[in-house]
Amino acid sequence: MDSLIKNPDRQANGGEDTIGDENTILIKRTLRSGQRLHYDGNVVVMGDVNPGAEIVASGNVIIMGQLRGVVHAGASGNEKAIVMSFRLAPTQLRIANHITRPPDGDSPETGHPEIASIKNGVVTIEPFHASADRQHR
Amino acid sequence: MSEVIVVTSGKGGVGKTTTTANLGTGLAAAGHKVVLVDADIGLRNLDVVMGLENRIVYDITNVTDGQIPYKKALIKDKRYDGLYLLPAAQTKDKTAVSPEQMRELCDELRQEFEYVIIDCPAGIEQGFKNAIAGADRAVVVTTPEVSAVRDADRIIGLLEANELREPKLIVNRLRYNMVKAGDMMSIDDIIDILAIELLGVVPEDEMVVITTNRGETVVQDDKSRSGQAYRNIVRRIKGEQVPLMDLQEGGFLTRLRKFMGLK
Ligand SMILES: Nc1ncnc2c1ncn2[C@@H]1O[C@H](COP(=O)(O)OP(=O)(O)O)[C@@H](O)[C@H]1O
Numbered sequence A: 001m002d003s004l005i006k007n008p009d010r011q012a013n014g015g016e017d018t019i020g021d022e023n024t025i026l027i028k029r030t031l032r033s034g035q036r037l038h039y040d041g042n043v044v045v046m047g048d049v050n051p052g053a054e055i056v057a058s059g060n061v062i063i064m065g066q067l068r069g070v071v072h073a074g075a076s077g078n079e080k081a082i083v084m085s086f087r088l089a090p091t092q093l094r095i096a097n098h099i100t101r102p103p104d105g106d107s108p109e110t111g112h113p114e115i116a117s118i119k120n121g122v123v124t125i126e127p128f129h130a131s132a133d134r135q136h137r
Numbered sequence B: 001m002s003e004v005i006v007v008t009s010g011k012g013g014v015g016k017t018t019t020t021a022n023l024g025t026g027l028a029a030a031g032h033k034v035v036l037v038d039a040d041i042g043l044r045n046l047d048v049v050m051g052l053e054n055r056i057v058y059d060i061t062n063v064t065d066g067q068i069p070y071k072k073a074l075i076k077d078k079r080y081d082g083l084y085l086l087p088a089a090q091t092k093d094k095t096a097v098s099p100e101q102m103r104e105l106c107d108e109l110r111q112e113f114e115y116v117i118i119d120c121p122a123g124i125e126q127g128f129k130n131a132i133a134g135a136d137r138a139v140v141v142t143t144p145e146v147s148a149v150r151d152a153d154r155i156i157g158l159l160e161a162n163e164l165r166e167p168k169l170i171v172n173r174l175r176y177n178m179v180k181a182g183d184m185m186s187i188d189d190i191i192d193i194l195a196i197e198l199l200g201v202v203p204e205d206e207m208v209v210i211t212t213n214r215g216e217t218v219v220q221d222d223k224s225r226s227g228q229a230y231r232n233i234v235r236r237i238k239g240e241q242v243p244l245m246d247l248q249e250g251g252f253l254t255r256l257r258k259f260m261g262l263k
């Protein structure tokens, strides 16, 4: 956060570790079954994304809650897009043109945020650690 | 002060009509003046559940069409003086009433009654929109099944979009043994998804079917667990703090928690 404020140029140009030059929308509620959000940019949800709800975004999707619905990040083809949530248990997860679903059965609660991204051509889910994540991006 | 409460669910057959009848009877038994409105037009059955079918002369569409004053269509309950039913039409469809007409009707009824309880049809179409149009509060009924909970979630979203904020949840037909065995969603599982306040839990109970077949309501039955559950819900509707952790409901909730912890 600090670095963003100190380096306004980087923010404006959308450097590698900033959110980019896309728009970002903040949703301050839970998306319930049957509710859809299509957005040209990044999406931040302060709430859950329930089963039967759907988010399609051209940018990144960050959910400050549980993801149990369908999310498509990087929907216009951006393979660098990520999906992050306090609990990643999506019905289906799509990044760019990669489509995945979790293995059948209960997905365990890990107790820490998780991040999904494309690594070596496959959607990979990892625990999110702020410092480690900064290193390998 | 009067309140218009709509009983909704999304999925059919989860217990809206049963809930409406029991809440209404329970509130009337507590001395309140109550009217039950059957908004499930075309599929009326609140009158059957209340055992009042053979008294129907007029129905809700005769009132909203302006043919008769609502008082003429009201049917007085057999047991409680303060309890009335405004029956649905059996022969017309859901477009026979408009949201605006429903709003006017509710405002008229609230002059006379402390509680107006509306039995909503299943689904999210016009009948649902009509039923919620005049309501102040909503109760959402679900059974512990994935599909029912999914539909309840959809309904909660629609209620919120229609300014009916903070709907309250009733979980109906819970079977403790199945939850214990991990074969049925637990209350915690349901609340985890729906994230709304729990108004009560009604167990699966054959007394519901037995009383319904007699045109009675289980809330009047002192011995049954489902009757106790409905009486607790009635008190919560009235604003009383009745803990879920009491003998009837709490017993199993604590057991459930323990069970969950073992997993
Ligand atoms: N707690 C319960 N235990 C057993 N049967 C129930 C219970 N609640 C409802 N039922 C039965 O389920 C059926 C559907 O209930 P109903 O109230 O008509 O649902 P809805 O109005 O939502 O369609 C009825 O036959 C009713 O007697």
Ligand SMILES: [Mg+2]
Pocket (backbone or CB within 6 Å): B016, B017, B018, B040, B045, B119
């Ligand atoms: Mg019904």
